Amino acid sequence: MNKVLLTLSIMVLSGSLPAQESPITPRVERLQISAGPEVPLVGGYLTVIRWTVNNPGGLPVHYGVVHYGRDPKNLNQTAKNPIRLNPYHSSTVFRVNLYDLPPKTTYYYTVESMDSRGRSDGVKGPTKAFTTR
Secondary structure, three states: OHHHHHHHHHHHHHOOOOOOOOOOEOOOOOOOEEEEEEEEEEOOOEEEEEEEEEOOOEOOEEEEEEEEEOEOOEOOEEEEEEEEOOOOOOEEEEEEEEEOOOOOOEEEEEEEEEEOOOOEEEEEOOOEEEEOO
């Protein structure tokens, strides 16, 4: 038994076990936002923007992207967070974190998502606003 454990631990440490690959989710015909975007958390250090879409499909890794700024016609800042699609779920919730925004400041934002190659999923949210505390 000690020989088996030793062999397995050497295989794990040497990286010789095969990596598990995620299945590619079939793409949907029309992607749309079904909930949000909304700002469930506005804090001094962290602001979270969240929205739900029907599962975009394609590559397993996607990014939620928020374009934001102090002028609704100039959303010149961008934040993004990765997410792994679950091929067995009909929807995907994106959450993007914005850090260290100054207090008592109004920001305008819009959301979109893209795959890990930078290809847009083809849906963009409306321009909305929030004010930091």
